[in-house]
Amino acid sequence: xxxxxxxxxxxxxxxxxxxxxxxxxxxxxxxxxxxxxxxxxxxxxxxxxxxxxxxxxxxxxxxxxxxxxxxxxxxxxxxxxxxxxxxxxxxxxxxxxxxxxxxxxxxxxxxxxxxxxxxxxxxxxxxxxxxxxxxxxxxxxxxxxxxxxxxxxxxxxxxxxxxxxxxxxxxxxxxxxxxxxxxxxxxxxxxxxxxxxxxxxxx
Numbered sequence: 001x002x003x004x005x006x007x008x009x010x011x012x013x014x015x016x017x018x019x020x021x022x023x024x025x026x027x028x029x030x031x032x033x034x035x036x037x038x039x040x041x042x043x044x045x046x047x048x049x050x051x052x053x054x055x056x057x058x059x060x061x062x063x064x065x066x067x068x069x070x071x072x073x074x075x076x077x078x079x080x081x082x083x084x085x086x087x088x089x090x091x092x093x094x095x096x097x098x099x100x101x102x103x104x105x106x107x108x109x110x111x112x113x114x115x116x117x118x119x120x121x122x123x124x125x126x127x128x129x130x131x132x133x134x135x136x137x138x139x140x141x142x143x144x145x146x147x148x149x150x151x152x153x154x155x156x157x158x159x160x161x162x163x164x165x166x167x168x169x170x171x172x173x174x175x176x177x178x179x180x181x182x183x184x185x186x187x188x189x190x191x192x193x194x195x196x197x198x199x200x201x202x203x
Contacts, residue, residue: 002057002075007067008048010041016068017041024056030076037073054078126151133158 010017017039024036035047036056057075061067126149130137135157142149 002077003051003054004075005036005048005050005073007039007069007071007073008046009069010039010046011043014041014043014069016066017046019061019063019065019067019073020045021063022059023047026056026059028056030054030056036076039067048073050076052076052078123148126154130154 007017018041020038020040022037024030024034030036030050030053032051032053033049036050037048039046039048055077057077059074061071061073067073127137129135129151130140130149133154135154137149137154140149140153140157141147143153144150
């Protein structure tokens with residue numbers, strides 16, 4: 001016949017206790033006076049011993065559960081008796097977890113167009129300057145840190161193109177020097193001495 005394990009008297013004005021730990025599990029051999037379970041009260045901790053030798057039977061109260069004085073905690077089976085096929089859990093049962101439903105496939109967010117992102121790459125002062133100069137920020141390539149648009153980017157877009165410098169005319173080619181023959185030929189073709197200057201250059 002199984003021997004019951006109950007909460008003993010715990011002292012004056014103490015009516016309940018908390019199960020701290022089971023020291024024996026179902027099917028384990030138990031010696032007479034061997035501690036089976038540890039209880040905790042507001043004042044002391046108490047170990048409940050076995051009243052006789054045998055085999056640990058059912059555990060009816062789980063750890064961390066509050067029990068009253070005289071309440072049934074479990075049983076001890078006589079020597080040679082087999083332990084029950086199914087024993088109560090030694091700890092509080094965890095709540096059942098519903099099977100997880102298949103998660104919906106993740107959809108990659110569509111990246112915003114580059115044009116919409118341009119105003120966010122410029123500070124308030126730059127956006128104000130662009131509005132004054134009638135410049136579309138989405139058409140600018142930022143030269144600041146992280147690709148931010150800076151005032152110089154706006155001003156470069158609004159600056160007039162540099163005037164084309166006029167191409168200087170080519171230098172005149174030097175006149176070819178007259179040869180000695182041409183000089184003599186010119187001398188022979190010269191007008192009479194009366195109409196020539198008094199001094200002629202020498203060839």
